[in-house]
Amino acid sequence: MSWLWTIIVGGIIGWxxxxxxxxxVPGGIIGNIIAGFIGAWLGSLIFGSFGPTVGGFALIPAIIxxxxxxxxVSFVMRKMRHAS
Numbered sequence: 001m002s003w004l005w006t007i008i009v010g011g012i013i014g015w016x017x018x019x020x021x022x023x024x025v026p027g028g029i030i031g032n033i034i035a036g037f038i039g040a041w042l043g044s045l046i047f048g049s050f051g052p053t054v055g056g057f058a059l060i061p062a063i064i065x066x067x068x069x070x071x072x073v074s075f076v077m078r079k080m081r082h083a084s
Contacts, residue, residue, distance in 0.1 A: 002056075009055030010036030017066035023074040035073075039066025 014032030017039055018025045025031040040057045043065020051060035 006055045006057075007033055009057055010034075010040065012036065013039060013057060013059075013062050013066050014070075016063055017070045020063075020067055021070045021074070023070055025070055026073065026077065035066050035069055036062070039063070039069045041065070042069055 011029060011033040014025055014035035014037075017035055018032065025035045027034065036057075040062035043061030043063070044058060045065075046068075047061040047064060049058040049061060051058055053059065
């Protein structure tokens with residue numbers, strides 16, 4: 001049951017990153033979950049682990065990391081669209 005909670009929190013983190021940046025995360029719900037997981041990993045690498053923890057994620061670094069990830073992915077996708 002804890003894995004389900006982790007997936008839900010990862011999806012919410014990815015969704016929140018999309019809302020904060022005003023950009024869509026490619027892949028819909030699955031994209032949000034992936035962005036949440038990768039963003040949490042990226043945020044913990046850059047900023048460490050601080051703030052409240054929910055579902056195994058330190059929320060503040062996870063959200064910041066997910067925002068960074070969404071910005072990078074949207075930049076790359078935009079460049080790929082203009083290149084073709």
